[in-house]
Amino acid sequence: MDNIIDEDQYRQYFNNLIQGRRIPCYNIVNELLLSDFDIKTLYQNLFQRSLYSVGELWEHNKITVATEHMTTLITESLMNQMAAHLPVGDTINKRVVIASVEDEPHQIGGKMVADIFELNGWDTIYIGANTPTLELIDFIKEVQPNLVGLSMSVYFHIDNLKKTLELINSNFERLPLIVGGQAFKRGADSRIKTFKNTTYIPNLEALEEYIKNFKEIESI
């Protein structure tokens, strides 16, 4: 199956989304699932693409922030409905914690990442948007994950991300970290190069590759 969603079908989805019509959107998603499109394709080529377009429309003041929020929530609810039909992968005894950095209100990217981990059999703990850094540190201590993923959509939260990475590096020397999100498209990746055990994941393909080749960091 190629990974290209028919442009007409995408347009139809996008128009319904922007007008707040959840059910037709759900039907289109269902149709695509029945046509054997995989989750990763739907996440990137339908959800991500449409939400990026919505963001652009908001930036150009073509739509209100309320419409932007509505489209986000519809997308989240579609993801939840899809989650009910996702196969439960064979567990591989690895745990990942996914969170959005402090003050970051966007959470869809993190959810997509969490779902991909789950499909690969990881025990996935998704914390959500705007995770206070200190609480995240305590939580990591409590659940002892094999990996932590941090999502950042708005570049202005780079200081919060750096603070979080610093704290995780100093508290958990051998804990691998992945970071990603729209903010990195504006060059944030160059600002995290100094952090230990930290990998920037630009898209879901790279994430799958990372999961496939994941290795624990050996003790020194």
Next chain:
Amino acid sequence: MKPELKIIKLLSEWSPYVDEHLLNSRTFAFGLFQYDKCGSDKLYIGNSLYMNLGMKNILGLDHGNIKQFINPDFQTLACKADTNGDGVVFDGILTTGSELKSRSVQAKVLCRQKLLLVLCEYDISELDRLNSEMVELNQELNNVQRQLIKEKKLLTKTLADLKAAQSKLIESEKMASLGRLVAGFAHEINTPIGIALTASSSLTDAQQSINTMLTQEEVEEEELISSLETIKDSAPLIINNLKRAANLVSSFKRTAIDQSVDDFHVYNLHEIINDVIISMNSQFKKTTIDIELECPDEIELYGNPNDISQLLFNMLVNSRLHGFDNGTLKGSIFIRVNRENDNLFISYSDTGKGMDSETVRKVFEPFFTTLRAKGGTGLGMYICHNIVTNNLHGTIKCESRQGKGTEFLICFPIPKGNL
């Protein structure tokens, strides 16, 4: 000239163009900005010429700063004004402040001769704050929903695993009950075989005595008669007991063997029930429990006789164990069979201890047992319920009173394939 007078003069030059907008708007903040192109790229610089108090508040600084225009930003406004010329540059929600602390206002931006007049009509920051709160709550709701979906998926998987494990347990319990049935038959067959063996030993002894007598010159009449008597008594004893053993083997074949295969054929109901009672003889003969069977001889059914024998076997085991305290109490068991039109009714009752209402309510539940500590699996009556409802397509009810006994009422349609 005072700045206010200067601005009034500047604004008067916009008339009547501005009047129309000002008169129809609910402006609480306004400011006048000038912009200029910077270099060859579409980059613009700008500064404020005048801002009223409202505008200063919105921009968050006393002197204002064009960087405080977030969406649309000053660059976008100036570029649009430069491209489109005089007129309305923007009409919508203007976000000002900083990315981290912003406010939103309904605004209009007008352009005239490289000047931008920003009119803020009303503050929608509160609305914006409420909207953000609502979004946060919605996100939380969404996350809870997601969590519930995941939990449900896990529970569904666990349930499927449990069902598979339960089927395995039921299968092994069926095999265990088959084992008990075999043990019962083995014990029963042991008795006639033992008698036949003793009788054949006596027969051999008598034959040897006669042989010895034949070698002697004189034979005592009494001795000869005694040996002949032994032969006379032993031979029928051997025949009768071997016949009994042969009958038991047939019984065993009908019940135990049938349990291990899904063999559908015509069988006689009375015969099958009787075989089960015989197979249980070893468990009941040392007790003071009577088993009475009332079943028409002629009822023949098409199906797997295992269903009936397993059903009765489990109920008899339960009566002895629970109703009559492991066979220590005195009492009776009645098995009554009636045919009415196309339905068969089996009433199985005992005069044992009976059960309380809570036990009756749970009696068909899998793994419910009052004797777990003594090794009860709690599957016997569950298997009975399954046999009646799934295999025989009928119903089974339990009625019981403490101190009075228990009755199971079974009803099922006579199978269509019945001859």
